[in-house]
Amino acid sequence: MALLEVTNLGKTFGGLKAVSEVSFGVRAGEILGLIGPNGAGKSTVVNLVSGAYEVTTGTIRFANEEVTSLPAYQRARRGLVRTFQSTAIFGAQSVRENVLRGAHLTNYPGFVPALFGTLEARKRHEAAQALVSEVLRWLDLEGSGDKTAGSLPYGHQKTIGIAIALAAKPKLILLDEPVAGVTAQEAIRIRDTIETVRRSGVTIVVIDHNMRFISGLCDRIVVLHHGQELSQGSPKAVLTDPKVIEAYLGTSHAHALDR
Amino acid sequence: MSDPITLPRQHVMKGLRIAPGLLGVSLAIVAAVAWPLVFTNPFLLTIGSLVAIYLIASTSLHLVIRMGHISFAHAGMMGIGAYVSADTMMRLSFPFALSVSCAAAASALVGLAIGPIVLRLTGKYFVLVTFLLGEIIRMVFVDWTSLTGGSNGIQAIPPPFAAVASSLGYYYFALGCSLMCMAFCGRILSSEIGRAMDSAKEAEPLAASCGVPIVRLKVVIFTISCGLAGISGALLVHLLRYADPTAFGGLQSLNLVIMNVIGGMGSIYGAIIGTIFLTTLPELLRSYVELQRVIYGIILILVMAAMPGGLVGLVDRLRLITASDRKN
Amino acid sequence: MLSPMILAQVLLNGLSLSAVYILIALGFTLLFGIMRVVNFAHGSFAMLGGYALYYVYGKYHVPYAVAVPLAAAMVAIASLVLEQFVFRFFYQRMFQSMIGLIGLDLALTFSAVLVWDVYERSIPPAVAGVSRIGGLIIANDRLVVVAIAAAALATFWLFMTRTRYGLAMRAAAEDVEIAETQGIRARTIYRLAFLLASFMAALAGGLYAQIYALSPFMGEQPLLVAFIVVILGGMGSIPGAAIGGLILGFSESILSTFYGASVSAFASFGVVIALLIVRPWGLLGKPE
Secondary structure (H helix, E strand, O other): OEEEEEEEEEEEEOOEEEEEEEEEEEEOOOEEEEEOOOOOOHHHHHHHHHOOOOOOEEEEEEOOEEOOOOOHHHHHHOOEEEOOOOOOOOOOOEHHHHHHHHOHHHHOOOHHHHHHOOHHHHHHHHHHHHHHHHHHHHOOOHHHOOOEHHHOOHHHHHHHHHHHHHHOOOOEEEEEOOOOOOOHHHHHHHHHHHHHHHHOOOEEEEEEOOHHHHHHHOOEEEEEEOOEEEEEEOHHHHHOOHHHHHHHHOOOOHHHHHO | OOOOOOOOHHHOOOOOOOOOHHHHHHHHHHHHHHHHHHOOOHHHHHHHHHHHHHHHHHHHHHHHHHOOOOOOOHHHHHHHHHHHHHHHHHHOOOOHHHHHHHHHHHHHHHHHHHHHHHOOOOHHHHHHHHHHHHHHHHHHHHHOHHHHOHHHOEOOOOOOOHHHOOHHHHHHHHHHHHHHHHHHHHHHHHOHHHHHHHHHHHOHHHHHHOOOOHHHHHHHHHHHHHHHHHHHHHHHHHHHOOEOHHHHOHHHHHHHHHHHHHHOOOOHHHHHHHHHHHHHHHHHOOOOHHHHHHHHHHHHHHHHHHOOOHHHHHHHHHHHHHHHHHHO | OOOHHHHHHHHHHHHHHHHHHHHHHHHHHHHHHHHOOOOOOHHHHHHHHHHHHHHHHHHOOOOHHHHHHHHHHHHHHHHHHHHHHOHHHHOOOHHHHHHHHHHHHHHHHHHHHHHOOOOOEOOOOOOOOEEEEOOEEEEHHHHHHHHHHHHHHHHHHHHHHHOHHHHHHHHHHHOHHHHHOOOOOHHHHHHHHHHHHHHHHHHHHHHHHHHOOEOOOOOHHHHHHHHHHHHHHOOOOHHHHHHHHHHHHHHHHHHHHHHOHHHHHHHHHHHHHHHHHHOOOOOOOOOO
16 A cells, blocks of 8 residues: 555646656655656656645645645645755754754644743643654764754755654655765765664655666666656666666666766 | 854854843833933923834834745734724724724734735735735725725824823833733744744745645734734824824835844844834934935945844844954 | 727827836836846936936927937936946845835935925926827827837837847846856946936936926836836836836726726736736746
8 A cells, every 4th residue: 555646747837848647656664766867857746746836737645645735734744744955954053953843743832832832832842852852863963963054064964854854753755866966975874864764664755866876775766757757666677677778778868867 | 162164053144133131121121111200301202102113013024024024014004903993992982902902903804814815925026015005005095085084084083091191101001012012022933933933934845844834824923913013003093193194105114124124134123123223213313304314215225235134233243253352 | 988089099198108117117127137126216217317307408498309318318327326336236136125225215315305395397398289190189299208218219129139238238137147258247237237227217207207297206106117017027028018018008098098097006006916916927027
């Protein structure tokens, strides 16, 4: 039974069809990879699934519920959370504050209780702080707790982005290009972080253009090309799929996937 | 702790927060209460009341600005509250407590009606729409003569109660209301609501992914802000004893925005400093209205060109400089 | 009711209004498109153009055909001082420019009050009387307004499409660095754009002052018009300013003739608000 079910997803901007007829499912507990060169429609698909864009066609079902017309925060409340490529963190705040904001759903008691600082509000805040400490410890970020997030190395910032997402206690995290722009060493660290997250039972969808990274990490892969789904299946199946080979690996576009 | 790479958090320029602390705030309140005992001039007391009244309007506007939306309709919201309070008191003989509640409710309802639509707009479009809406509200004040008296306005508006009919009495009354409203705004900002507001302003999609209900939060804050503006407008016309549309048009909305901008948009203290500065300054140049405006205009140019962080930013920078001097 | 006579009046009125509106809006949109400033002082430039024409044509009796461009040129060149000492600090900083230029508008308007006074003056019309064309009676001064504005706009269009500087400016509206590869420095482009914008605003202001009346506060109306036209057409879009100007000019002429000035004002505000909500980038602008 799929945790996330995307059916016939399509998005048109003006006259431009960015994405069309994309369908895939994500099973609970697995790591799914979404891959394709720049312009293939990966970011659009992520934005549609997370609620940043409205769909033109298609449906999205999450945890057995239709979420297609729900705004992003409602999806987050149901456990569908994401990281971002640009503005991945609250740069001007400390690392601890960043993760605390991620814990909004635990922390926020409602408008009136927040205003009056009721007992309920205080209890929730304590729970949120405990959650933050736990997440920081788990992702090995405790040392940086008080540092300003925006001043840390880029790879660190990406990890903080994952920490923020974790603080929302998600069922599924969409990781938007988690290793883009990081050093090789940071990429290894982030990869380990993703494995750690998976071990805790969270379902993960990783979006990237690097085939090596994706195929080493993911249980299954969906390949996008020109806004449409080209192939999906296990890494081995996808890598040996003649359509994929023709589109990427056999031609000079091969390097586009390997960057 | 002196890590050369990372700045200690409180000095980060993000909001240019200054926290004068409990001592500073208490001193300010004591000063605000005590000065009329020395300076008894009724003219000065009226200015004091005006400052208190505009503080309610500008700090409530600060809530909206804190969410990244600069509203040019705020004086219009004041006007709605002003006319509702005047009409309900004079025609329906409502006691002040009831008439001012109606004033707040009326402005809040208008804010609630337009909020969900206009708050989805970003930056400059929001500015333009609210500017036009403010103009429409003013035109309605001028045209709906049966309720507002048209361009002539409403005269002989009674004071809230007999006890506050004098300049001194009204000053303390306005000061009390003002302190309560500002404390309310300050409380919102320092609570978890404020945390959610700041995360929505700083990185909206990220905040949404954390579960912050962006539009809903903006609408709630906007509605509250409009309600407070309504209270401010009501207090204004009961002080001046008349209401007329020119006090609630685009120029006045602009003033409120400038009070926030000049003081510094990152913190409520910016709104407070800006309001005090811009309400008292014209009074110092009372006799030279035109020259005053020219100087006002030049000050705006200078501040925006040289100090985008506003006066609060200046204070903060001074503190940074003196702090690092002390370290060395 | 709808006699050819009235129709002709309404259309000519619409045409002359449109012409003036386009002139004002073009300058405004140039400044936004290239330098990303929201020129709240644009109306003041128009006002200064009005006063310049008042002196050059009204007091010194320079022949009209020379006076109009001369007055506008005087204001444009004088305003280069403002470019150097005020505008320059706000380029590419939209929000600061909004508040800072509001300050400039205040300073200019109330300086005008100090120098002149608040009372309205009038500028004598270019030509008096009416012409009779094919049975219709047409006011001559409206024709003159249309002719002047058309000449200015045609010149502008030629400049923007045929000269190297014009092309560089159009490129700069997309990206200043691209424009610099044309071999023209950004600073020159900015100064040129500013000169053109203030020239057109001053020119329009002179015409405005002839149609209505001249006072230090005269600029509020043109500023509002500039905003509305530019929102309609799309901020930063030059053809958008032309289309927006036509729409506003004609609708104002039609609505105010048949339904009165109030209705016309409410209608244009209402449409603009609706547009901002539904399609804020206007008819020809780019969604961001």
